[in-house]
Amino acid sequence: MSALPELDRYEEFVGALELIDDEDLRFEYIIDIGKKADAAGFDEAWKTDANLMHGCMSKVWIVDRVEDGRHYFQGFSDAIIVKGLVTMMVQSFSGLTGDELEVLNEGHVRKLNLGALTTQRQVGMMAMLEHMKKLGRKGGNVTAGAA
Amino acid sequence: MSKVTPIANAAAGDNSTAAFDIDKVRADFPILSREVYGKPLVYLDSGASAQKPRVVIDAVREAYESYYSNVHRGAHYLSQRSTDAYEEARSIIARFINAPSDKNVVFTSSVTEAINLVAASWGRKFLKAGDEIVVSEMEHHANIVPWYMLCEELGTKLRVVPITDAGEFRIEDFEAALGPATKLVAITQVSNVLGTRVPIKRVTEIAHARAIPVLVDGAQGIVHQPVDVQDLDCDFYGFTGHKLYGPSGIGVLYAKSEILESMPPYQGGGDMIERVSFDKITYAPPPERFEAGTPPIVQAIGLGAAVRYVEGLGMDDIHAHEQGLLAYAEQRLSAVEGFTCHGTAADKAAIISFTVDGLHPFDVAAILDRQGVAVRVGQHCAEPLMDRLGIEGTVRASFALYNNRDDVDALAAAIEKAKGMLG
Numbered sequence A: 001m002s003a004l005p006e007l008d009r010y011e012e013f014v015g016a017l018e019l020i021d022d023e024d025l026r027f028e029y030i031i032d033i034g035k036k037a038d039a040a041g042f043d044e045a046w047k048t049d050a051n052l053m054h055g056c057m058s059k060v061w062i063v064d065r066v067e068d069g070r071h072y073f074q075g076f077s078d079a080i081i082v083k084g085l086v087t088m089m090v091q092s093f094s095g096l097t098g099d100e101l102e103v104l105n106e107g108h109v110r111k112l113n114l115g116a117l118t119t120q121r122q123v124g125m126m127a128m129l130e131h132m133k134k135l136g137r138k139g140g141n142v143t144a145g146a147a
Numbered sequence B: 001m002s003k004v005t006p007i008a009n010a011a012a013g014d015n016s017t018a019a020f021d022i023d024k025v026r027a028d029f030p031i032l033s034r035e036v037y038g039k040p041l042v043y044l045d046s047g048a049s050a051q052k053p054r055v056v057i058d059a060v061r062e063a064y065e066s067y068y069s070n071v072h073r074g075a076h077y078l079s080q081r082s083t084d085a086y087e088e089a090r091s092i093i094a095r096f097i098n099a100p101s102d103k104n105v106v107f108t109s110s111v112t113e114a115i116n117l118v119a120a121s122w123g124r125k126f127l128k129a130g131d132e133i134v135v136s137e138m139e140h141h142a143n144i145v146p147w148y149m150l151c152e153e154l155g156t157k158l159r160v161v162p163i164t165d166a167g168e169f170r171i172e173d174f175e176a177a178l179g180p181a182t183k184l185v186a187i188t189q190v191s192n193v194l195g196t197r198v199p200i201k202r203v204t205e206i207a208h209a210r211a212i213p214v215l216v217d218g219a220q221g222i223v224h225q226p227v228d229v230q231d232l233d234c235d236f237y238g239f240t241g242h243k244l245y246g247p248s249g250i251g252v253l254y255a256k257s258e259i260l261e262s263m264p265p266y267q268g269g270g271d272m273i274e275r276v277s278f279d280k281i282t283y284a285p286p287p288e289r290f291e292a293g294t295p296p297i298v299q300a301i302g303l304g305a306a307v308r309y310v311e312g313l314g315m316d317d318i319h320a321h322e323q324g325l326l327a328y329a330e331q332r333l334s335a336v337e338g339f340t341c342h343g344t345a346a347d348k349a350a351i352i353s354f355t356v357d358g359l360h361p362f363d364v365a366a367i368l369d370r371q372g373v374a375v376r377v378g379q380h381c382a383e384p385l386m387d388r389l390g391i392e393g394t395v396r397a398s399f400a401l402y403n404n405r406d407d408v409d410a411l412a413a414a415i416e417k418a419k420g421m422l423g
Helices: A008-019 A023-040 A080-092 A098-103 A106-110 A119-138 B022-027 B054-067 B077-096 B111-126 B145-154 B171-177 B200-209 B257-262 B297-313 B315-334 B361-370 B383-389 B405-422
Strands: A060-067 A070-077 B105-108 B132-136 B157-161 B182-188 B214-217 B236-240 B251-255 B273-276 B281-283 B339-342 B351-356 B376-378 B394-398
Touching (some): A023 A080, A023 B405, A070 A080, A070 A119, A080 A119, A106 A119, B054 B077, B054 B297, B077 B105, B077 B297, B111 B145, B111 B182, B111 B236, B111 B251, B132 B145, B132 B171, B145 B157, B157 B171, B171 B200, B182 B200, B200 B214, B251 B257, B297 B315, B315 B339, B315 B351, B351 B361, B351 B405, B361 B376, B361 B394
Parallel strands (some): B132 B182, B182 B214
Antiparallel strands (some): B105 B251, B273 B281, B339 B351, B351 B394
Protein backbone atom coordinates (compact mmCIF):
# COMPACT_ATOMS: atom_id res chain seq x y z
CA MET A 1 0.00 0.00 0.00
CA SER A 2 1.19 3.52 -0.80
CA ALA A 3 1.18 6.33 1.69
CA LEU A 4 -1.27 9.10 0.90
CA PRO A 5 0.05 12.39 -0.44
CA GLU A 6 -1.28 15.65 0.99
CA LEU A 7 -5.01 15.85 0.35
CA ASP A 8 -5.26 19.61 0.12
CA ARG A 9 -8.86 19.91 -1.00
CA TYR A 10 -9.99 17.34 1.54
CA GLU A 11 -8.20 19.18 4.34
CA GLU A 12 -9.86 22.40 3.19
CA PHE A 13 -13.28 20.76 3.61
CA VAL A 14 -12.30 19.33 7.00
CA GLY A 15 -11.04 22.74 8.12
CA ALA A 16 -14.10 24.62 6.88
CA LEU A 17 -16.49 22.20 8.53
CA GLU A 18 -14.54 22.38 11.77
CA LEU A 19 -14.98 26.14 11.85
CA ILE A 20 -18.75 25.92 11.43
CA ASP A 21 -20.16 25.08 14.85
CA ASP A 22 -23.83 25.35 13.94
CA GLU A 23 -25.28 22.19 12.42
CA ASP A 24 -27.82 24.09 10.32
CA LEU A 25 -25.00 26.18 8.87
CA ARG A 26 -23.02 23.05 8.06
CA PHE A 27 -26.04 21.88 6.17
CA GLU A 28 -26.17 25.16 4.28
CA TYR A 29 -22.45 24.83 3.50
CA ILE A 30 -23.09 21.45 1.82
CA ILE A 31 -26.12 22.85 -0.06
CA ASP A 32 -23.93 25.72 -1.23
CA ILE A 33 -21.32 23.30 -2.57
CA GLY A 34 -24.13 21.43 -4.33
CA LYS A 35 -25.47 24.61 -5.91
CA LYS A 36 -22.01 25.73 -7.07
CA ALA A 37 -21.35 22.30 -8.54
CA ASP A 38 -23.83 23.15 -11.30
CA ALA A 39 -21.34 25.66 -12.63
CA ALA A 40 -18.54 23.07 -12.60
CA GLY A 41 -20.41 21.21 -15.31
CA PHE A 42 -21.02 17.51 -15.41
CA ASP A 43 -21.41 16.46 -19.01
CA GLU A 44 -24.94 15.31 -19.85
CA ALA A 45 -23.41 12.44 -21.80
CA TRP A 46 -21.99 11.06 -18.56
CA LYS A 47 -25.46 10.62 -17.03
CA THR A 48 -25.78 7.04 -18.19
CA ASP A 49 -26.91 3.94 -16.34
CA ALA A 50 -23.35 2.65 -16.58
CA ASN A 51 -22.08 5.62 -14.58
CA LEU A 52 -24.90 5.47 -12.06
CA MET A 53 -24.13 4.37 -8.51
CA HIS A 54 -26.62 1.75 -7.47
CA GLY A 55 -28.33 1.60 -4.12
CA CYS A 56 -28.65 5.35 -3.58
CA MET A 57 -31.94 7.00 -2.67
CA SER A 58 -31.28 9.74 -5.21
CA LYS A 59 -29.40 9.38 -8.49
CA VAL A 60 -25.63 9.68 -8.21
CA TRP A 61 -23.28 9.50 -11.18
CA ILE A 62 -19.51 9.32 -10.80
CA VAL A 63 -16.99 9.26 -13.63
CA ASP A 64 -13.29 8.55 -13.39
CA ARG A 65 -10.83 9.92 -15.95
CA VAL A 66 -7.32 8.51 -15.70
CA GLU A 67 -4.31 10.61 -16.64
CA ASP A 68 -0.74 9.41 -16.08
CA GLY A 69 -2.03 6.76 -13.72
CA ARG A 70 -3.90 9.26 -11.60
CA HIS A 71 -7.67 9.23 -11.15
CA TYR A 72 -9.71 12.40 -11.66
CA PHE A 73 -13.30 12.01 -10.53
CA GLN A 74 -16.38 14.04 -11.28
CA GLY A 75 -19.74 13.46 -9.67
CA PHE A 76 -23.32 14.61 -9.97
CA SER A 77 -26.66 14.02 -8.32
CA ASP A 78 -30.19 15.13 -9.06
CA ALA A 79 -30.57 16.13 -5.39
CA ILE A 80 -28.66 19.24 -4.28
CA ILE A 81 -27.55 17.95 -0.88
CA VAL A 82 -26.25 14.71 -2.33
CA LYS A 83 -24.63 16.70 -5.13
CA GLY A 84 -22.82 18.69 -2.45
CA LEU A 85 -21.64 15.50 -0.79
CA VAL A 86 -20.50 13.81 -3.97
CA THR A 87 -18.73 17.00 -5.05
CA MET A 88 -16.82 17.02 -1.75
CA MET A 89 -15.86 13.40 -2.26
CA VAL A 90 -14.69 13.67 -5.87
CA GLN A 91 -12.80 16.91 -5.23
CA SER A 92 -11.22 15.52 -2.07
CA PHE A 93 -9.88 12.36 -3.62
CA SER A 94 -9.04 13.27 -7.21
CA GLY A 95 -5.45 13.03 -8.37
CA LEU A 96 -4.62 9.85 -6.49
CA THR A 97 -3.22 6.65 -7.95
CA GLY A 98 -5.16 3.39 -7.72
CA ASP A 99 -2.93 2.25 -4.85
CA GLU A 100 -3.41 5.52 -3.00
CA LEU A 101 -7.19 5.27 -3.39
CA GLU A 102 -7.06 1.89 -1.67
CA VAL A 103 -5.67 3.54 1.46
CA LEU A 104 -8.82 5.65 1.89
CA ASN A 105 -11.27 4.33 4.46
CA GLU A 106 -14.25 5.10 6.68
CA GLY A 107 -12.06 7.29 8.86
CA HIS A 108 -11.67 9.76 6.02
CA VAL A 109 -15.45 10.19 5.81
CA ARG A 110 -15.78 10.40 9.60
CA LYS A 111 -13.08 13.07 9.81
CA LEU A 112 -15.28 15.39 7.76
CA ASN A 113 -17.43 15.41 10.90
CA LEU A 114 -20.71 15.91 9.10
CA GLY A 115 -22.69 15.61 12.28
CA ALA A 116 -25.65 17.39 10.76
CA LEU A 117 -26.14 14.55 8.32
CA THR A 118 -28.08 11.44 9.07
CA THR A 119 -26.29 8.14 9.48
CA GLN A 120 -27.93 7.09 6.24
CA ARG A 121 -26.12 9.86 4.34
CA GLN A 122 -22.82 9.09 6.01
CA VAL A 123 -23.30 5.50 4.87
CA GLY A 124 -24.05 6.94 1.43
CA MET A 125 -20.75 8.80 1.48
CA MET A 126 -18.93 5.62 2.40
CA ALA A 127 -20.64 3.96 -0.55
CA MET A 128 -19.43 6.82 -2.78
CA LEU A 129 -15.89 6.25 -1.57
CA GLU A 130 -16.12 2.52 -2.18
CA HIS A 131 -17.55 3.21 -5.64
CA MET A 132 -14.62 5.51 -6.45
CA LYS A 133 -12.17 2.85 -5.30
CA LYS A 134 -13.95 0.30 -7.47
CA LEU A 135 -13.71 2.61 -10.48
CA GLY A 136 -10.03 3.06 -9.66
CA ARG A 137 -9.50 -0.71 -9.76
CA LYS A 138 -11.23 -0.87 -13.14
CA GLY A 139 -8.93 1.82 -14.49
CA GLY A 140 -11.55 4.56 -14.86
CA ASN A 141 -14.71 4.80 -16.91
CA VAL A 142 -14.15 7.77 -19.22
CA THR A 143 -11.38 8.46 -21.66
CA ALA A 144 -9.06 11.37 -20.98
CA GLY A 145 -10.53 14.57 -22.31
CA ALA A 146 -13.63 12.86 -23.68
CA ALA A 147 -17.17 13.58 -22.62
CA MET B 1 -50.94 15.81 -11.58
CA SER B 2 -53.28 18.61 -10.71
CA LYS B 3 -52.86 20.73 -7.65
CA VAL B 4 -55.22 20.13 -4.79
CA THR B 5 -58.38 22.16 -4.85
CA PRO B 6 -58.71 24.38 -1.82
CA ILE B 7 -61.57 23.24 0.33
CA ALA B 8 -63.83 26.04 1.38
CA ASN B 9 -64.76 24.71 4.75
CA ALA B 10 -61.80 23.28 6.58
CA ALA B 11 -63.17 24.20 9.95
CA ALA B 12 -63.32 20.58 11.00
CA GLY B 13 -59.97 19.24 12.13
CA ASP B 14 -59.37 22.14 14.42
CA ASN B 15 -57.08 21.20 17.26
CA SER B 16 -60.05 20.06 19.29
CA THR B 17 -63.64 19.15 18.66
CA ALA B 18 -66.37 18.22 21.09
CA ALA B 19 -65.89 14.52 20.34
CA PHE B 20 -62.12 14.46 20.17
CA ASP B 21 -59.87 16.26 22.62
CA ILE B 22 -56.66 16.40 20.62
CA ASP B 23 -54.57 17.88 23.42
CA LYS B 24 -55.58 15.03 25.71
CA VAL B 25 -54.87 12.51 22.93
CA ARG B 26 -51.42 13.99 22.29
CA ALA B 27 -50.62 13.73 25.99
CA ASP B 28 -51.16 9.97 25.68
CA PHE B 29 -48.09 9.70 23.41
CA PRO B 30 -44.91 10.36 25.40
CA ILE B 31 -42.67 10.73 22.33
CA LEU B 32 -44.64 13.71 21.04
CA SER B 33 -43.26 15.89 23.79
CA ARG B 34 -39.65 15.44 22.66
CA GLU B 35 -37.65 17.75 20.49
CA VAL B 36 -35.61 16.98 17.38
CA TYR B 37 -32.62 19.22 16.59
CA GLY B 38 -33.94 21.57 19.28
CA LYS B 39 -37.34 21.87 17.62
CA PRO B 40 -40.66 20.29 18.62
CA LEU B 41 -41.18 16.93 16.94
CA VAL B 42 -43.77 17.06 14.16
CA TYR B 43 -44.39 13.43 13.37
CA LEU B 44 -45.96 12.99 9.95
CA ASP B 45 -44.62 9.53 9.15
CA SER B 46 -47.30 7.42 10.79
CA GLY B 47 -48.03 5.76 7.46
CA ALA B 48 -44.62 4.11 7.83
CA SER B 49 -45.01 3.40 11.53
CA ALA B 50 -47.14 5.07 14.16
CA GLN B 51 -46.07 6.23 17.60
CA LYS B 52 -47.26 4.36 20.68
CA PRO B 53 -49.60 5.57 23.41
CA ARG B 54 -48.60 5.13 27.02
CA VAL B 55 -51.13 2.29 27.46
CA VAL B 56 -49.31 0.20 24.85
CA ILE B 57 -45.91 0.90 26.33
CA ASP B 58 -47.28 0.03 29.78
CA ALA B 59 -48.92 -3.17 28.54
CA VAL B 60 -45.65 -4.34 27.01
CA ARG B 61 -43.65 -3.45 30.10
CA GLU B 62 -46.18 -5.04 32.44
CA ALA B 63 -46.12 -8.26 30.46
CA TYR B 64 -42.35 -8.53 30.66
CA GLU B 65 -42.17 -7.34 34.26
CA SER B 66 -44.95 -9.31 35.85
CA TYR B 67 -46.23 -12.33 33.94
CA TYR B 68 -44.11 -13.14 30.88
CA SER B 69 -43.66 -16.76 29.88
CA ASN B 70 -44.17 -18.90 26.80
CA VAL B 71 -47.75 -19.59 25.78
CA HIS B 72 -49.88 -22.70 25.23
CA ARG B 73 -47.46 -25.14 26.80
CA GLY B 74 -46.41 -24.38 30.33
CA ALA B 75 -47.88 -26.16 33.29
CA HIS B 76 -47.37 -23.16 35.51
CA TYR B 77 -49.00 -19.93 36.58
CA LEU B 78 -47.02 -17.53 34.39
CA SER B 79 -47.58 -19.57 31.27
CA GLN B 80 -51.30 -19.56 31.92
CA ARG B 81 -51.29 -15.80 32.51
CA SER B 82 -49.35 -15.19 29.28
CA THR B 83 -51.59 -17.54 27.34
CA ASP B 84 -54.69 -15.79 28.69
CA ALA B 85 -53.32 -12.36 27.75
CA TYR B 86 -52.22 -13.55 24.30
CA GLU B 87 -55.60 -15.14 23.57
CA GLU B 88 -57.41 -12.13 25.00
CA ALA B 89 -55.56 -10.00 22.47
CA ARG B 90 -56.90 -12.28 19.75
CA SER B 91 -60.43 -11.77 21.08
CA ILE B 92 -59.99 -8.00 21.21
CA ILE B 93 -58.84 -7.97 17.60
CA ALA B 94 -61.62 -10.29 16.46
CA ARG B 95 -64.18 -7.98 18.03
CA PHE B 96 -62.47 -4.90 16.60
CA ILE B 97 -62.80 -6.12 13.01
CA ASN B 98 -66.08 -7.93 13.72
CA ALA B 99 -64.71 -11.36 12.85
CA PRO B 100 -67.26 -14.10 13.55
CA SER B 101 -64.86 -15.84 15.92
CA ASP B 102 -61.39 -15.63 17.46
CA LYS B 103 -60.59 -18.64 15.27
CA ASN B 104 -60.63 -16.37 12.23
CA VAL B 105 -57.72 -14.34 13.56
CA VAL B 106 -54.20 -15.61 12.82
CA PHE B 107 -51.27 -13.77 14.35
CA THR B 108 -48.40 -13.12 11.97
CA SER B 109 -45.34 -10.92 12.20
CA SER B 110 -46.72 -8.30 9.80
CA VAL B 111 -49.17 -7.75 6.99
CA THR B 112 -46.32 -8.74 4.68
CA GLU B 113 -46.21 -12.14 6.34
CA ALA B 114 -50.01 -12.36 6.25
CA ILE B 115 -49.99 -11.94 2.47
CA ASN B 116 -47.05 -14.31 2.04
CA LEU B 117 -48.93 -16.84 4.16
CA VAL B 118 -51.95 -16.69 1.86
CA ALA B 119 -49.77 -16.86 -1.25
CA ALA B 120 -47.76 -19.82 0.03
CA SER B 121 -50.62 -21.80 1.56
CA TRP B 122 -53.86 -20.93 -0.23
CA GLY B 123 -52.13 -19.89 -3.46
CA ARG B 124 -50.09 -23.04 -3.92
CA LYS B 125 -53.10 -25.22 -3.19
CA PHE B 126 -55.76 -23.49 -5.23
CA LEU B 127 -53.96 -21.71 -8.09
CA LYS B 128 -52.43 -23.20 -11.21
CA ALA B 129 -50.74 -22.12 -14.43
CA GLY B 130 -52.87 -19.75 -16.47
CA ASP B 131 -54.90 -18.48 -13.52
CA GLU B 132 -54.89 -14.74 -12.96
CA ILE B 133 -54.48 -12.64 -9.84
CA VAL B 134 -55.88 -9.12 -10.07
CA VAL B 135 -54.09 -6.31 -8.23
CA SER B 136 -54.26 -2.54 -8.62
CA GLU B 137 -51.64 -0.17 -9.97
CA MET B 138 -51.24 1.42 -6.53
CA GLU B 139 -50.31 -1.63 -4.49
CA HIS B 140 -47.49 -1.65 -1.96
CA HIS B 141 -44.71 -4.06 -2.90
CA ALA B 142 -45.98 -6.33 -0.10
CA ASN B 143 -49.08 -6.95 -2.20
CA ILE B 144 -47.19 -7.41 -5.46
CA VAL B 145 -44.02 -9.37 -4.76
CA PRO B 146 -45.59 -12.41 -3.02
CA TRP B 147 -47.94 -12.81 -6.00
CA TYR B 148 -45.16 -12.28 -8.52
CA MET B 149 -43.14 -14.98 -6.77
CA LEU B 150 -46.15 -17.28 -6.95
CA CYS B 151 -46.55 -16.49 -10.65
CA GLU B 152 -42.93 -17.46 -11.23
CA GLU B 153 -43.47 -20.71 -9.37
CA LEU B 154 -46.86 -21.74 -10.72
CA GLY B 155 -47.19 -19.96 -14.04
CA THR B 156 -50.09 -17.82 -12.82
CA LYS B 157 -50.34 -14.25 -14.10
CA LEU B 158 -50.82 -10.80 -12.61
CA ARG B 159 -53.45 -8.49 -14.06
CA VAL B 160 -53.33 -4.87 -13.03
CA VAL B 161 -56.26 -2.50 -12.54
CA PRO B 162 -55.15 0.94 -13.79
CA ILE B 163 -55.78 4.09 -11.78
CA THR B 164 -56.68 7.51 -13.15
CA ASP B 165 -54.29 10.47 -13.30
CA ALA B 166 -55.86 11.76 -10.08
CA GLY B 167 -55.11 8.41 -8.42
CA GLU B 168 -58.71 7.24 -8.43
CA PHE B 169 -59.74 3.61 -8.47
CA ARG B 170 -62.64 3.16 -10.88
CA ILE B 171 -65.01 0.24 -10.53
CA GLU B 172 -65.43 -0.03 -14.31
CA ASP B 173 -61.67 -0.49 -14.69
CA PHE B 174 -61.76 -3.11 -11.97
CA GLU B 175 -64.56 -5.01 -13.69
CA ALA B 176 -62.70 -4.84 -16.98
CA ALA B 177 -59.67 -6.51 -15.37
CA LEU B 178 -61.70 -9.53 -14.28
CA GLY B 179 -61.90 -12.44 -16.66
CA PRO B 180 -62.65 -16.14 -16.73
CA ALA B 181 -59.11 -16.89 -15.56
CA THR B 182 -59.27 -14.56 -12.52
CA LYS B 183 -58.95 -16.65 -9.39
CA LEU B 184 -58.06 -14.01 -6.80
CA VAL B 185 -58.36 -10.28 -6.25
CA ALA B 186 -55.63 -8.88 -3.99
CA ILE B 187 -56.20 -5.21 -3.34
CA THR B 188 -55.32 -2.45 -0.95
CA GLN B 189 -58.01 -0.71 1.07
CA VAL B 190 -56.12 2.58 1.17
CA SER B 191 -53.13 3.49 -1.00
CA ASN B 192 -50.07 4.09 1.16
CA VAL B 193 -48.88 6.74 -1.31
CA LEU B 194 -52.01 8.47 -2.57
CA GLY B 195 -54.43 7.88 0.28
CA THR B 196 -57.02 6.72 -2.25
CA ARG B 197 -59.73 4.57 -0.71
CA VAL B 198 -60.86 1.51 -2.66
CA PRO B 199 -64.58 0.71 -2.29
CA ILE B 200 -63.90 -2.75 -0.91
CA LYS B 201 -67.53 -3.70 -0.37
CA ARG B 202 -68.31 -3.04 -4.02
CA VAL B 203 -65.15 -4.94 -5.04
CA THR B 204 -66.16 -8.03 -3.07
CA GLU B 205 -69.73 -7.92 -4.44
CA ILE B 206 -68.45 -7.87 -8.00
CA ALA B 207 -65.75 -10.47 -7.41
CA HIS B 208 -68.03 -12.81 -5.48
CA ALA B 209 -70.65 -12.66 -8.24
CA ARG B 210 -67.94 -14.39 -10.28
CA ALA B 211 -66.90 -16.67 -7.40
CA ILE B 212 -63.55 -14.91 -7.04
CA PRO B 213 -62.18 -14.54 -3.50
CA VAL B 214 -60.84 -11.17 -2.35
CA LEU B 215 -57.78 -10.44 -0.22
CA VAL B 216 -57.59 -6.96 1.29
CA ASP B 217 -54.31 -5.33 2.29
CA GLY B 218 -55.57 -3.33 5.24
CA ALA B 219 -52.21 -1.98 6.41
CA GLN B 220 -53.29 1.62 5.88
CA GLY B 221 -57.05 1.08 5.83
CA ILE B 222 -57.56 -0.20 9.34
CA VAL B 223 -55.77 2.82 10.80
CA HIS B 224 -58.05 5.46 9.34
CA GLN B 225 -61.58 4.03 9.41
CA PRO B 226 -63.80 1.43 11.09
CA VAL B 227 -63.38 -2.03 9.54
CA ASP B 228 -66.05 -4.72 9.63
CA VAL B 229 -64.79 -7.77 7.78
CA GLN B 230 -68.23 -9.37 7.67
CA ASP B 231 -69.79 -6.26 6.21
CA LEU B 232 -66.95 -5.94 3.69
CA ASP B 233 -67.39 -9.67 3.03
CA CYS B 234 -63.72 -9.99 2.12
CA ASP B 235 -62.21 -13.46 2.22
CA PHE B 236 -58.86 -12.35 3.63
CA TYR B 237 -57.95 -9.16 5.46
CA GLY B 238 -54.40 -8.47 6.57
CA PHE B 239 -53.05 -5.68 8.70
CA THR B 240 -50.03 -4.82 10.75
CA GLY B 241 -49.79 -3.78 14.39
CA HIS B 242 -47.15 -1.08 14.29
CA LYS B 243 -49.16 1.23 12.05
CA LEU B 244 -52.14 0.83 14.40
CA TYR B 245 -50.24 2.28 17.40
CA GLY B 246 -49.13 -1.20 18.50
CA PRO B 247 -45.68 -2.80 18.65
CA SER B 248 -43.70 -3.83 15.59
CA GLY B 249 -43.35 -7.53 14.84
CA ILE B 250 -47.05 -8.33 15.01
CA GLY B 251 -49.59 -8.59 12.23
CA VAL B 252 -52.96 -10.17 11.67
CA LEU B 253 -54.47 -12.32 8.98
CA TYR B 254 -58.24 -12.59 9.09
CA ALA B 255 -59.81 -15.20 6.83
CA LYS B 256 -63.22 -16.78 6.53
CA SER B 257 -63.54 -20.04 8.46
CA GLU B 258 -64.07 -22.39 5.53
CA ILE B 259 -61.09 -20.89 3.74
CA LEU B 260 -58.77 -21.17 6.73
CA GLU B 261 -59.93 -24.77 7.27
CA SER B 262 -59.07 -25.59 3.67
CA MET B 263 -55.54 -24.18 3.84
CA PRO B 264 -52.48 -26.33 4.49
CA PRO B 265 -49.88 -25.16 7.03
CA TYR B 266 -47.57 -22.38 6.01
CA GLN B 267 -44.63 -23.16 8.28
CA GLY B 268 -43.96 -26.26 10.35
CA GLY B 269 -42.89 -26.41 13.96
CA GLY B 270 -44.18 -26.52 17.48
CA ASP B 271 -47.64 -25.29 18.46
CA MET B 272 -49.22 -25.96 15.03
CA ILE B 273 -49.62 -29.72 15.33
CA GLU B 274 -52.01 -32.16 16.99
CA ARG B 275 -49.93 -35.34 16.85
CA VAL B 276 -46.40 -35.94 15.63
CA SER B 277 -44.67 -39.20 14.88
CA PHE B 278 -42.02 -39.98 12.31
CA ASP B 279 -44.68 -41.72 10.22
CA LYS B 280 -47.56 -39.32 10.45
CA ILE B 281 -48.27 -35.78 11.54
CA THR B 282 -51.68 -34.23 12.03
CA TYR B 283 -52.05 -30.49 12.18
CA ALA B 284 -53.89 -28.30 14.63
CA PRO B 285 -57.01 -26.49 13.46
CA PRO B 286 -56.82 -22.78 12.59
CA PRO B 287 -55.61 -20.41 13.82
CA GLU B 288 -52.89 -22.46 15.58
CA ARG B 289 -52.18 -24.32 12.33
CA PHE B 290 -50.62 -21.11 11.02
CA GLU B 291 -48.73 -20.08 14.13
CA ALA B 292 -45.71 -22.37 14.18
CA GLY B 293 -43.20 -21.87 16.95
CA THR B 294 -43.25 -19.35 19.78
CA PRO B 295 -45.41 -16.49 18.56
CA PRO B 296 -44.78 -12.76 19.13
CA ILE B 297 -46.46 -12.98 22.52
CA VAL B 298 -45.89 -9.56 24.02
CA GLN B 299 -46.30 -7.86 20.64
CA ALA B 300 -49.77 -9.40 20.38
CA ILE B 301 -50.62 -8.26 23.90
CA GLY B 302 -49.39 -4.78 22.99
CA LEU B 303 -51.53 -4.77 19.87
CA GLY B 304 -54.53 -5.73 21.98
CA ALA B 305 -53.85 -2.69 24.17
CA ALA B 306 -53.52 -0.49 21.06
CA VAL B 307 -56.84 -1.70 19.71
CA ARG B 308 -58.52 -1.02 23.03
CA TYR B 309 -57.04 2.46 22.92
CA VAL B 310 -58.38 3.34 19.48
CA GLU B 311 -61.71 1.75 20.34
CA GLY B 312 -61.83 3.98 23.40
CA LEU B 313 -61.37 7.05 21.21
CA GLY B 314 -63.82 5.67 18.65
CA MET B 315 -62.83 4.86 15.07
CA ASP B 316 -65.60 7.11 13.75
CA ASP B 317 -64.26 10.05 15.74
CA ILE B 318 -60.68 9.28 14.68
CA HIS B 319 -61.87 9.20 11.07
CA ALA B 320 -63.68 12.51 11.43
CA HIS B 321 -60.67 14.14 13.10
CA GLU B 322 -58.28 12.96 10.40
CA GLN B 323 -60.56 13.93 7.52
CA GLY B 324 -60.89 17.41 8.98
CA LEU B 325 -57.14 17.62 9.29
CA LEU B 326 -56.72 16.44 5.70
CA ALA B 327 -59.07 19.17 4.49
CA TYR B 328 -57.13 21.76 6.45
CA ALA B 329 -53.80 20.45 5.14
CA GLU B 330 -55.02 20.47 1.54
CA GLN B 331 -56.17 24.04 1.94
CA ARG B 332 -53.02 25.17 3.72
CA LEU B 333 -50.54 23.44 1.42
CA SER B 334 -52.24 24.38 -1.83
CA ALA B 335 -51.33 27.97 -0.95
CA VAL B 336 -47.62 27.05 -1.13
CA GLU B 337 -46.30 28.15 -4.52
CA GLY B 338 -45.07 25.19 -6.56
CA PHE B 339 -46.70 22.57 -4.33
CA THR B 340 -48.23 19.58 -6.13
CA CYS B 341 -50.24 16.91 -4.36
CA HIS B 342 -50.10 13.48 -6.02
CA GLY B 343 -53.38 11.72 -5.46
CA THR B 344 -56.50 13.81 -5.37
CA ALA B 345 -59.22 11.16 -5.29
CA ALA B 346 -62.50 12.40 -3.87
CA ASP B 347 -62.41 9.70 -1.21
CA LYS B 348 -58.99 9.60 0.36
CA ALA B 349 -57.44 9.03 3.76
CA ALA B 350 -55.20 11.56 5.50
CA ILE B 351 -52.09 10.92 3.40
CA ILE B 352 -50.53 13.64 1.27
CA SER B 353 -47.80 12.76 -1.21
CA PHE B 354 -46.27 15.81 -2.76
CA THR B 355 -43.49 17.36 -4.77
CA VAL B 356 -42.32 20.96 -4.93
CA ASP B 357 -41.49 22.42 -8.34
CA GLY B 358 -37.78 22.37 -9.08
CA LEU B 359 -36.82 20.62 -5.85
CA HIS B 360 -35.76 17.02 -5.35
CA PRO B 361 -37.94 15.20 -2.79
CA PHE B 362 -34.84 14.07 -0.87
CA ASP B 363 -33.65 17.63 -0.47
CA VAL B 364 -37.08 18.75 0.71
CA ALA B 365 -37.31 15.90 3.21
CA ALA B 366 -33.81 16.63 4.51
CA ILE B 367 -34.69 20.27 5.22
CA LEU B 368 -38.01 19.22 6.76
CA ASP B 369 -36.09 16.85 9.01
CA ARG B 370 -33.86 19.71 10.18
CA GLN B 371 -37.06 21.58 11.12
CA GLY B 372 -38.19 18.63 13.24
CA VAL B 373 -40.74 17.49 10.66
CA ALA B 374 -40.56 13.73 10.11
CA VAL B 375 -41.84 12.57 6.74
CA ARG B 376 -41.13 9.74 4.36
CA VAL B 377 -39.49 10.25 1.02
CA GLY B 378 -38.89 8.12 -2.06
CA GLN B 379 -40.97 5.56 -3.83
CA HIS B 380 -42.78 4.31 -0.72
CA CYS B 381 -42.43 0.63 -1.72
CA ALA B 382 -44.67 1.37 -4.71
CA GLU B 383 -42.35 1.52 -7.68
CA PRO B 384 -45.00 0.57 -10.27
CA LEU B 385 -47.16 3.46 -9.03
CA MET B 386 -44.26 5.90 -9.39
CA ASP B 387 -43.77 4.66 -12.96
CA ARG B 388 -47.48 5.19 -13.61
CA LEU B 389 -47.34 8.72 -12.25
CA GLY B 390 -44.13 9.40 -14.18
CA ILE B 391 -42.25 10.60 -11.10
CA GLU B 392 -39.20 9.32 -9.31
CA GLY B 393 -40.53 9.85 -5.84
CA THR B 394 -42.51 12.04 -3.52
CA VAL B 395 -42.42 13.41 -0.02
CA ARG B 396 -45.21 11.84 1.98
CA ALA B 397 -46.88 13.39 4.99
CA SER B 398 -49.13 10.82 6.64
CA PHE B 399 -51.41 11.95 9.41
CA ALA B 400 -52.54 10.06 12.47
CA LEU B 401 -55.03 10.50 15.26
CA TYR B 402 -52.50 12.55 17.28
CA ASN B 403 -51.72 15.14 14.62
CA ASN B 404 -53.17 18.62 14.80
CA ARG B 405 -53.34 21.87 12.86
CA ASP B 406 -50.07 23.01 14.39
CA ASP B 407 -48.39 20.05 12.68
CA VAL B 408 -49.85 21.11 9.34
CA ASP B 409 -48.70 24.69 9.88
CA ALA B 410 -45.21 23.45 10.82
CA LEU B 411 -45.13 21.35 7.65
CA ALA B 412 -46.14 24.31 5.48
CA ALA B 413 -43.53 26.54 7.14
CA ALA B 414 -40.83 23.89 6.72
CA ILE B 415 -41.65 23.53 3.01
CA GLU B 416 -41.30 27.30 2.63
CA LYS B 417 -37.96 27.10 4.45
CA ALA B 418 -36.83 24.30 2.10
CA LYS B 419 -37.78 26.42 -0.89
CA GLY B 420 -35.74 29.29 0.50
CA MET B 421 -32.67 27.18 1.21
CA LEU B 422 -32.71 25.05 -1.91
CA GLY B 423 -34.14 27.38 -4.52
